[in-house]
Amino acid sequence: GEEVAQTPxxxxxxxxxxxxxxxxxxKGHSYVxxxxxxxKNEFKFLISFQNENVFDETGMPKERFxxxxxxxxxxxxxxxxxxxxxxxxxxxxxxxxxxxxxxxYFGPGTRxxxx
Amino acid sequence: AQKVTxxxxxxxxxxxxxxxxxxxxETRDTTYYLFWYKQPPxxxxxxxxxxxxxxxxxxxxxxxxxxxxxxxxxFNFTIxxxxxxxxxxxxxxxxxxxxDSNYQLIWGAGTKLxxxx
Numbered sequence: 726g727e728e729v730a731q732t733p734x735x736x737x738x739x740x741x742x743x744x745x746x747x748x749x750x751x752k753g754h755s756y757v758x759x760x761x762x763x764x765k766n767e768f769k770f771l772i773s774f775q776n777e778n779v780f781d782e783t784g785m786p787k788e789r790f791x792x793x794x795x796x797x798x799x800x801x802x803x804x805x806x807x808x809x810x811x812x813x814x815x816x817x818x819x820x821x822x823x824x825x826x827x828x829x830y831f832g833p834g835t836r837x838x839x840x
Numbered sequence: 841a842q843k844v845t846x847x848x849x850x851x852x853x854x855x856x857x858x859x860x861x862x863x864x865x866e867t868r869d870t871t872y873y874l875f876w877y878k879q880p881p882x883x884x885x886x887x888x889x890x891x892x893x894x895x896x897x898x899x900x901x902x903x904x905x906x907x908x909x910x911x912x913x914x915f916n917f918t919i920x921x922x923x924x925x926x927x928x929x930x931x932x933x934x935x936x937x938x939x940d941s942n943y944q945l946i947w948g949a950g951t952k953l954x955x956x957x
Contacts, residue, residue: 768947781942827873831885
């Protein structure tokens with residue numbers, strides 16, 4: 726598609742439950758980025774992929790967060806055993822090869838609320 | 841280390857006033873990109889502008905203008921004759937090319953702009 730699609734739009738989970746978010750990048754884009762925006766507007770980079778390979782995972786809290794981008798499937802970000810502090814909007818962005826530095830297209834975000 | 845600072849947490853002006861949002865960045869790269877995004881209350885991110893480090897020309901797009909000054913590491917955004925629809929949170933961001941930042945966007949904390957009718 727011509728837009729980055731993210732599902733679901735909203736997700737509510739009780740503390741300790743699992744949450745899984747999905748991102749379909751723009752067709753032909755080989756880079757996918759995940760960012761977390763917490764309630765005070767602060768953005769944090771989580772992880773990026775180049776096709777199905779992890780490109781940069783320096784922002785990932787590895788204990789409970791995992792992510793995948795498999796061929797012919799939406800990319801996913803999974804949080805095991807959610808905590809209250811995971812409440813945030815999760816944005817996915819995609820870009821073409823080698824333009825990742827200057828042209829990232831953002832999806833509408835998934836709002837995760839952990840209660 | 842790379843960093844983007846938006847010192848103004850919130851700005852409130854009356855409609856039709858001009859307003860400038862400040863952005864100061866830090867980077868050791870000589871090649872980088874700077875961005876401004878708008879986030880209206882609906883939550884989506886709206887891309888406004890991208891600037892590369894070799895292009896210091898100021899840019900004007902309708903009521904919006906951007907002043908890029910490498911000497912002061914600033915990339916300020918001015919809205920002329922503000923309108924209520926301009927009310928949003930505005931983010932400045934940096935992307936480095938040469939370092940090992942691997943294209944991730946480095947974000948400022950955002951400035952909440954309130955335009956009163």
